[in-house]
Amino acid sequence: MSVADEPDARAAQLRQKAQELKEAAERSTDPEARERLETKARHLEEESRHIKRPGSGDARPMG
Incomplete structure (x- = not known):
């Protein structure tokens, strides 16, 4: 996995855990x-x- 993929992987893990918690709540x-x-x-x-x-x-210049 490249460094660029890490945020996507982390976000996917969080979404998966959220889904598991929703199911447990149900x-x-x-x-x-x-x-x-x-x-x-x-x-x-x-x-x-x-x-x-x-x-x-943010790609806007600081100035």
């Missing part, structure tokens, strides 16, 4: 546990969207 019979799992899944999805790829930064 199976949970405890409302509090379900809410915790759903919240964590949302956070992981959000984090996966914010992973920067090389070269994806």
Whole structure:
């Protein structure tokens, strides 16, 4: 795997974990546990969207 692939791989891992947490939340019979799992899944999805790829930064000059 190249360095350029690492952010994509990390984002994919986070999305996979989020999906697993959603599924666990669906199976949970405890409302509090379900809410915790759903919240964590949302956070992981959000984090996966914010992973920067090389070269994806702001290209505007600083000045």
